[in-house]
Amino acid sequence: MKALLKRLSFIILAFIILSCSNSNESDYQSIPTEEFPNVNATFGTKLDLANLYNYANQTIPNYITKNNSGSNLITDKGATLGRVLFYDKNLSSNNTISCASCHQQSNAFSDSNDVSNGVNGTTDRHSMRLVNNRFALESKFFWDKRAASLEIQTTQPIQNHIEMGFSGTNGDQNFTALISKLNGISYYKELFKFAYGSEEITQSKIQLALAQFVKSIQSFDSKYDIGRAQVVTDNQPFPNFTQQENSGKNLFITPPVFDSTGNRTSGGLGCAGCHKAPEFDIDPNSRNNGIIGTVSGTGIDISITRVPSLRDLVKQDGTLNGNMMHTAVITSLQAAIGHYGTINIAPGNTNLDPRLTPNGFGQQLHLTATEVNAVIAFLKTLSGSNVYVDPKWSTPFPN
Known part of the structure; x- marks a missing residue:
């Protein structure tokens, strides 16, 4: 009898642990989609906030030990917002260039062109592939390592006169103008509230979300x-x-x-x-x-x-x-x-x-x-x- 009770206690404990480990996912599933009418109208079924893709808990082989994620860990909500920001041409000054323009999924998030087209010309260097960037000892970014973290890197192309045009120089508007622009786009108010609990849009929040999406891009099926x-x-x-x-x-x-x-x-x-x-x-x-x-x-x-x-x-x-x-x-x-x-x-x-x-x-x-x-x-x-x-x-x- 004692052995049976002990076995039952282990089963109950395992059930409790399993239930707790899945609590975040069940929270996501319970979100009423009618709370996000502008997201639904803009993206349709391509962005279902009630059924998020798994970004945070992807399978990583046990022989992969390097990780430079830092404190900005991937979340399903944050990476979902980052995905929208990554593909949105509204992040450029003339609405023609997104991060994905130079980092294309079909090319392992690089560019088939030798240099990439920006809003005011072409880049000096070839666009770097973004696959598995967090599984590294190196935590600095850009070819010359001028960005101390991926979070810092994410908004520098936006603030570059050649690339996305919110540099605040050469007649460009600055990053504050971009934030005002995003505040005027209805689906961003909903997405920032969804990800952060507040409609407030800041450069820091943009960096965190973009970095989470980029960190999530991994390749271990070779x-x-x-x-x-x-x-x-x-x-x-x-x-x-x-x-x-x-x-x-x-x-x-x-x-x-x-x-x-x-x-x-x-x-x-x-x-x-x-x-x-x-x-x-x-x-x-x-x-x-x-x-x-x-x-x-x-x-x-x-x-x-x-x-x-x-x-x-x-x-x-x-x-x-x-x-x-x-x-x-x-x-x-x-x-x-x-x-x-x-x-x-x-x-x-x-x-x-x-x-x-x-x-x-x-x-x-x-x-x-x-x-x-x-x-x-x-x-x-x-x-x-x-x-x-x-x-x-x-x-x-x-x-």
């Missing part, structure tokens, strides 16, 4: 992930990989061995020195990778030290999600590998990563065609499919 879930470490052969893909993985992970003049004599390519598996994010201590571009009015651009995760460099069919690097000068995976195969120390590049200059010389990997093809095959395994089609990351606007 061939790599299927294989990684079956092994203990990345050093083991993946059961679902071809021999070529496993060879490419080993070359990616294994450091090269150099002679006194920077020539590889054995080992792999050492890509994981800056892009460590399984997140494939950038090492925060990385410096310039040898790609030098120009920025209008500032001369050569050697400040670039941040890059997106290597996940979803290409779609599953192997086509690029836009050209690579901040200059978009690299147009294929083969060219990307080739760049690191022969590093030339360009005059004026005082910020070149020392890992690319063994013994003071630009590294010479002396890659064979077999090695290049193997690494390309491995990089393609890092691409998923859901990120391109999941409706929770798509536009909420009907047209």
Whole structure:
């Protein structure tokens, strides 16, 4: 009898815990949609506030351990507001550009153009992919890491004269004018009240919501992930990989061995020195990778030290999600590998990563065609499919 009572107590306790863990979701379901007539009229069934998408509790593989979310944790309500803001062209001065104009879901939230179109011209740099940005040690954003957090980053394009035009300079209105503009849009009053309990619109609230939406964009359904879930470490052969893909993985992970003049004599390519598996994010201590571009009015651009995760460099069919690097000068995976195969120390590049200059010389990997093809095959395994089609990351606007 005691054993039976003990078992029943465990069942009751489990039921209570399960009920509590689902309490937030049930609260969302109970919201009367008639309280949001302007949201319903504008978005129809594409934005159902009574049945929110799951942003806050998405499945994350247990081998993913990095997280730079900070205190602004993802909520379903906040990310839903962020989704609307991300796709709304009203956030630009002439109603023609949204965040999604330069970060397109069909391209892993990058741009197929080398540089992006803004309200007053084109950007200086290629639009960075936004996939898995929170699963990283690096917490700074933009190619040159000038934003200390994703929250700060989200509104800088809005306040840029070229990009979205609320800069307060060059004849632009300032961010206060944007807030006034959003206050005049009826669905925003409802959405801010829905997310924050108040109709008040502030820059801080916009930053929090946009950052939550961007943080929610994740990709863990690749061939790599299927294989990684079956092994203990990345050093083991993946059961679902071809021999070529496993060879490419080993070359990616294994450091090269150099002679006194920077020539590889054995080992792999050492890509994981800056892009460590399984997140494939950038090492925060990385410096310039040898790609030098120009920025209008500032001369050569050697400040670039941040890059997106290597996940979803290409779609599953192997086509690029836009050209690579901040200059978009690299147009294929083969060219990307080739760049690191022969590093030339360009005059004026005082910020070149020392890992690319063994013994003071630009590294010479002396890659064979077999090695290049193997690494390309491995990089393609890092691409998923859901990120391109999941409706929770798509536009909420009907047209």
